[in-house]
Amino acid sequence: MYKVLIPEDVSEVGKNYLLERGYELEIGVPTDEESLREAVQDVDALLVRNARYPKSVLEAGRKLKVVARHGTGVDNIDVDAATKLGIQVTNAPVSNxxxxxxxxxxxxxxxxxxxxxxxxxxxxxxxxxxxxxxxxxxxxxxxxxxxxxxxxxxxxxxxxxxxxxxxxxxxxxxxxxxxxxxxxxxxxxxxxxxxxxxxxxxxxxxxxxxxxxxxxxxxxxxxxxxxxxxxxxxxxxxxxxxxxxxxxxxxxxxxxxxxxxxxxxxxxxxxxxxxxxxSQHNSSLSKESTDNMALHAAMGIDEVLTGKKVTWPVNKL
Structure with missing residues (x-):
């Protein structure tokens, strides 16, 4: 069974998509760098929102295979480090x-x-x-x-x-x-x-x-x-x-x-x-878009962990 860490909670649609496919979810952890380094040590996937994921956090994920961004922008993820570590990064560019x-x-x-x-x-x-x-x-x-x-x-x-x-x-x-x-x-x-x-x-x-x-x-x-x-x-x-x-x-x-x-x-x-x-970084937020962002991120995780073609890859491994 693969384990997915979701540090910042997401819509039920995305979580249910993963649960229905047998994934174990850990939801809600502190998002400072030290806490994230501790939390990622035994997970296979990260579904991330706004917290920062520098090289040190990615390196701590000994089993980490995929980081899926809830939304479009990936400037909070060290994509270069992920690529060097063999970690696939995905996003949800059509969700909002x-x-x-x-x-x-x-x-x-x-x-x-x-x-x-x-x-x-x-x-x-x-x-x-x-x-x-x-x-x-x-x-x-x-x-x-x-x-x-x-x-x-x-x-x-x-x-x-x-x-x-x-x-x-x-x-x-x-x-x-x-x-x-x-x-x-x-x-x-x-x-x-x-x-x-x-x-x-x-x-x-x-x-x-x-x-x-x-x-x-x-x-x-x-x-x-x-x-x-x-x-x-x-x-x-x-x-x-x-x-x-x-x-x-x-x-x-x-x-x-x-x-x-x-x-x-x-x-x-x-x-x-x-x-x-x-306004408060609200432009991407609606009922429909938050459902889509969670679902598309979850789909990216499942695609990577089951060996399917990735629909929205950010980096090339």
Whole structure:
């Protein structure tokens, strides 16, 4: 019987998938490095969420054969070390595409319609903001949304915006793509996206090339009445630079769901700003997506341990 460690609990769907196939589960352990090193010593598989899994933890897993990520991003796993140790890493890249795209669309709408300010002013019984709306708000059908990172989520967001609201989309992708919609324009540089977009939405993974790509110079290239949205990874933008850009009026507003350090610290300059919407890394979370993430991670574990072809491999052994 194979043993699977799930340090941070997941949906019943994923656990039941493993139990029905005869796996022994250990659920819920402290996620500091020392505790994880102790816990992985006698397990065959790890189903992981947000805790970090450095080389030292992976090395401690004497029987460890697979690490399955609950979700898409694997920047919390030392994939290079896993590969050298012969450990297969899998993820669940199609589990939350629609969920993240919907959430990003909601943030774009909230920024466009000034929902946060309208709510605050109404609670203050200040109706003067109503007269300012025509000068601030523009219908989405008259707007351009720039998407940097046109993968699964970026393209799903574009489809919702183009087909649902008639939005023009300008897209840049690290790997060349071809325009497939009359409202989609594919460009060759990030600068072209920044200079032409009313909203700039980030959908790139965390890599050495993308980390801190959204800095103060990045924001200065955006239109002064534009908005920045990030539901991707917290380390692809510089929080202090975004705060300065918002404070200085370099851009009109922003909405971010991810941060370099989570939870967001009480000393973050973003908390002092009124022209930003902040949320708690929630964009990938819904009933359907959490079921899918748990199930797809569990499927990856079963595929590896039973010698099947892995559907979503991260590394090549």
């Amino acid at each position: 595409i629609n969920t993240v795209a919907e959430y990003t669309c909601a943030l774009i709408l909230a920024l466009s319609c000034q929902i946060k300010t309208s709510d605050a002013k109404t609670r203050e019984c200040d109706w003067s903001f109503r007269s300012q709306m025509p000068g601030i708000r523009k219908d989405l059908g008259s707007s351009t949304v720039g998407i940097i990172g046109y993968g699964r989520v970026g393209s799903a967001l574009a489809e919702k915006l183009m087909n649902g609201f008639g939005v023009r989309v300008v897209a840049y992708n690290l790997v060349p793509i071809t325009a497939t919609h009359e409202l989609l324009r594919v460009v060759d540089s990030i600068d072209e996206v920044l200079e032409s977009s009313d909203f700039v939405s980030i959908h790139v993974p965390s890599t050495p090339e993308t980390r801190k790509m959204c800095d103060y110079d990045f924001f200065k290239k955006m239109k002064p009445d534009s908005y920045f949205i990030n539901c991707a990874r917290g380390d692809v933008y510089v929080e202090n630079d975004l705060a300065k850009a918002l404070h200085d009026g370099v851009i009109r507003g922003a909405a971010v769901d991810v941060y370099e350090t989570e939870p967001l610290g009480s000393d973050s300059p973003l908390l002092k700003l009124d022209n930003i919407i902040l």
